[in-house]
Every structure is written in structure tokens, then in C-alpha cells.
Amino acid sequence: MRERGDFCDSSVWKKGGFVWKPAARDPGRPHKSGMTSLLLLLMLALSCRCCPDKCMCSLGTVKCQNQDLDAIPHALPATTKSLFVTGNNIFQISKASFPTRLENLTDLYLSGNGMEHVDAGAFKNLPNLALLDLSNNRMKNFSDQAFHDDNKLKFLNLSSSFHSHSFTDTVLDFFLHAKLLQLTSLDLSNNNLIVLPDNIFKGLSSLGTLNLRNSSLITIQNGTLPLLHDLDLRDNDLKDLPPTMMAEFSLNPSLHIQLVGNPWRCNCFIDDLLVWLKNSTQVTDSHNLTCADPEAMKHQPLLQVQPSQLKCSSDMEGVLETSYVFLGLVLALIGVIFLLVIYLNRKGIKRWMYNIRDACRDHLEGYHYRYEINSDPRLANLSINSDV
Structure with a gap:
């Protein structure tokens, strides 16, 4: 692995995988191509940059990890293909973060920087960027003008990047307007999403893989998801699936879904889901799905649940118990108010x-x-x- 000095050696230049060294001049033989060699050396010097401070560079890969940086290093080699700037303190990236055009850069890793803002034009000087990792940040704003209109982004990782639900919808609006026509894989796992906005992925026409694992989702609305090949819904808060959503899944037979880790409520409202699971091969982990409620059916596999076991009486009893408690609280409050009125008017009442x-x-x-x-x-x- 080459460090800073390796890219600045005046006698060794690496270009296209070959090492070129100036030939030793024979003092007894006239040097006919001295000017040509000098011009070539100048051209190579202009096209190559030194490895930035606090970074390590090797064969198109630049790593600036855990160096307490507050900005993207500017003096990046023109041959950089993969850039790792992770574990630093980069609060914001903008057009100034990449002031020069990096044609060869395809993979960019910016995870773990505490990043909150991605401004307009942030990636416009990275025309061939295909993979962007922004996981483990604290996104509050993501401009829909961050990428060039004809960008080539295919993989986007935003896992563990939404820690405040008040900013989640603002950041997700980015997908409605950004022209990510070549995006095939999107990771939104480990976020506080709860409910996905309507048509949020409408503009992602090429999206095939969507990871929503551990995102606190309580339901999936009809028309929210595009045509996918792989959908990860594990470890959310799904208690049932709407019939319209299951019908939409059935229209896409090539879709593979993962649902394990959700607290399925095995009552009379889940019979449609049981029928779908028993007749569909789309759910790859269907044998591992278990009931979480009621207590008598806890940990029982869904595929083994019989229709005669599905009852809603326990739910009604719970509603009645809640109503009784609420009525008792109201009566107690009225009694307290009555006693307070009597106490405040005790002299008049005595008279x-x-x-x-x-x-x-x-x-x-x-x-x-x-x-x-x-x-x-x-x-x-x-x-x-x-x-x-």
C-alpha cells in the first residue's frame, strides 16, 4: 500500500498499470527526444495528484478513515476509483467537497461521519459514481439536485441515517424528485420510518432490491412499492398485511419477500394472510413466521395455525376492559370535583x-x-x- 510520498516521486509515475521511469541518458550518445520526454513528464504530472494528508492510497483506492477530518480531502489522485472517507466528522457535503471532476470514481463510502446535510451539486463532479454509502449518519436534508440528471448511481445505502422522525419525510422527498433512473439497490434499514409516504419510490423505475429491515414499519400501503425482485421487511412492527398489498405482491411472481421478526397478531383478521402464505412461494422465510399475540398462541408457526383458532373475543374483552377503566377514571374525577366543590362551599352549606x-x-x-x-x-x- 502506497502512502503520500509514493504518488509524488519524480522518477516513478504510475499510469494505466505500468511503471514508467525516465531512461538514463548515454553521455556518449546525443539525446534526440529530450524535449518529448519533458513534455510527457509534464503531462503525467498534471494528470496525477499526490495522496492527501492522513490518507492511504493504493491502485485507485484512497482511504481516509477515522482521521477526524471535517471535509472531503481535495488533493485526490485523478485515477481514484474507490474513496473511503469514513468515521470522521464531516457535517455537510456540497459542491465544494469535490471541486475537480473525478471521471474514474465509481465507489464512494461516507459512512459514520455524523453527516446531516447533502447540498445541491454535491456529486455533480462524479459523473460515473455507481455506489454511494451514507450509512450511520444523521440526515436532516438531502437535496434532490445533489446528483447530475444523467447520473449512473446504482447502489445507495442510507441505513441507520434517520434518527429523528421529524426529518424523515423531508429526506424521503428526495426520492420523488431526484432522477435516479439507474438505481437498482436501496438500503433504508435500521431507520425510524413507521409509515412510508405514498408513491415515494415512483421515480425509481429500475429499483429491484429494497431493504426496509428494522425500520419500525407498522403497515405497507397499496401502491407504495415499485416492481421489485427482493424486498426485506424483517424485524418491523407488522401485525398483519392489507389484502390489497398481498394482491399487489401476487401480481409480481418474481418477487422474493422476507417477513420474519414481525409481531404477527393471530386473530380473526389474519385469515387472508394465512391463506396467502400457504398458497404463495414468494415469502422465503414463511416457515419461520410465528404468532406474537394472543398469549395462548405465542411462538406458534403461522403455517400451523388453524382457522378454528382465530378468534377476536380476546380483543373485544380487551376493549371492554379498557372502557371500564376509562369509565372508572371519569367517575373518580367527577367525585373528586364534587368533593372539591363541597369543601370550597362548606360554610354556606353549613348555614x-x-x-x-x-x-x-x-x-x-x-x-x-x-x-x-x-x-x-x-x-x-x-x-x-x-x-x-
């Missing part, structure tokens, strides 16, 4: 109760007086005489 007590006492005393008069014959006659 009102005393008034009622006095009124009842006067009323009862009147009844008692009438009873005494009616029970004594002398008082009764006196009462009659007095009435007359």
Missing part, C-alpha cells in the same frame, strides 16, 4: 343545613303543640270554646 334544622324544629314543635291540645279533653273544650 343552609342550620336553617333547615331550625325550620324543621319549629315545624315539629307546632305539631307537638297541636298533639298536646288534642290529647287533653279540658284543653280541647277550651280550644273549642275559644274558637266559638
Whole structure:
């Protein structure tokens, strides 16, 4: 592996896989092609650049890994085919990141840089770029003008690059407008996607392999996915697949799907999925799919589930239990409010109760007086005489 000094040796130049050294001049023989050799040397010097600081260069490969760089090195050899700038602190890349045109660069690895922004024109000086690795970054913005309109990008890796769901949709909009007509493989695994926007991959006409593993997906909407050859949906949060999605999969018989690691809910709503799994060969890991709910069927293989086992009563009981809990909380809140109102008006309530007590006492005393008069014959006659 050649380091910095190897590419700058004035007596050794490497071009096209051959090593050329200036021929030793015979002092006894006139040098007829001295000017030609000098011109050739100048041309080679212009077409070749030295290996950048903190990098290692060898046969078209430049590695600048874990060097605490904050920008892409500029003094890159013109013969560079593969560039590794990984594990650094490159917050942003723009058109200034590649100021000179690198015709031979096909593979670019920029993973693990904490990158957040990819600006317009960032890769326009890389006309033959075919593989781009931006995994393990923190993408917040990806310009749809980052690539040239006739770019040749085929492989794009954005695994573990969306750590905030608030920026995910913004970054994914990039696929709607960027002209990635030759892109065949896209890796979006280990991201917080939850739900894919509608028609997000509509412009990726050549896409054949899509990796969505461990991306927190809760459903797949109809019309979201293009015609694929390989689809990885492992380790998401899928509990069922919509019938329209299974019908769309069935229209593409060459598609291979991986679904293991999802928490399938084995109730009465999953019968369509079971029928599809038993009659389709598209799911390559169908024998490893197991139920996660209800508890009685946990870890049971889906292909062994019988229709008689699929019930929804447990779901209804759960809904009723939730309703009862909610009703209890509401009643408790009303009771607390009622007691609070009584406490705040305790003096008025006490006064009102005393008034009622006095009124009842006067009323009862009147009844008692009438009873005494009616029970004594002398008082009764006196009462009659007095009435007359």
C-alpha cells in the first residue's frame, strides 16, 4: 500500500498499470527526444495528484478513515476509483467537497461521519459514481439536485441515517424528485420510518432490491412499492398485511419477500394472510413466521395455525376492559370535583343545613303543640270554646 510520498516521486509515475521511469541518458550518445520526454513528464504530472494528508492510497483506492477530518480531502489522485472517507466528522457535503471532476470514481463510502446535510451539486463532479454509502449518519436534508440528471448511481445505502422522525419525510422527498433512473439497490434499514409516504419510490423505475429491515414499519400501503425482485421487511412492527398489498405482491411472481421478526397478531383478521402464505412461494422465510399475540398462541408457526383458532373475543374483552377503566377514571374525577366543590362551599352549606334544622324544629314543635291540645279533653273544650 502506497502512502503520500509514493504518488509524488519524480522518477516513478504510475499510469494505466505500468511503471514508467525516465531512461538514463548515454553521455556518449546525443539525446534526440529530450524535449518529448519533458513534455510527457509534464503531462503525467498534471494528470496525477499526490495522496492527501492522513490518507492511504493504493491502485485507485484512497482511504481516509477515522482521521477526524471535517471535509472531503481535495488533493485526490485523478485515477481514484474507490474513496473511503469514513468515521470522521464531516457535517455537510456540497459542491465544494469535490471541486475537480473525478471521471474514474465509481465507489464512494461516507459512512459514520455524523453527516446531516447533502447540498445541491454535491456529486455533480462524479459523473460515473455507481455506489454511494451514507450509512450511520444523521440526515436532516438531502437535496434532490445533489446528483447530475444523467447520473449512473446504482447502489445507495442510507441505513441507520434517520434518527429523528421529524426529518424523515423531508429526506424521503428526495426520492420523488431526484432522477435516479439507474438505481437498482436501496438500503433504508435500521431507520425510524413507521409509515412510508405514498408513491415515494415512483421515480425509481429500475429499483429491484429494497431493504426496509428494522425500520419500525407498522403497515405497507397499496401502491407504495415499485416492481421489485427482493424486498426485506424483517424485524418491523407488522401485525398483519392489507389484502390489497398481498394482491399487489401476487401480481409480481418474481418477487422474493422476507417477513420474519414481525409481531404477527393471530386473530380473526389474519385469515387472508394465512391463506396467502400457504398458497404463495414468494415469502422465503414463511416457515419461520410465528404468532406474537394472543398469549395462548405465542411462538406458534403461522403455517400451523388453524382457522378454528382465530378468534377476536380476546380483543373485544380487551376493549371492554379498557372502557371500564376509562369509565372508572371519569367517575373518580367527577367525585373528586364534587368533593372539591363541597369543601370550597362548606360554610354556606353549613348555614343552609342550620336553617333547615331550625325550620324543621319549629315545624315539629307546632305539631307537638297541636298533639298536646288534642290529647287533653279540658284543653280541647277550651280550644273549642275559644274558637266559638
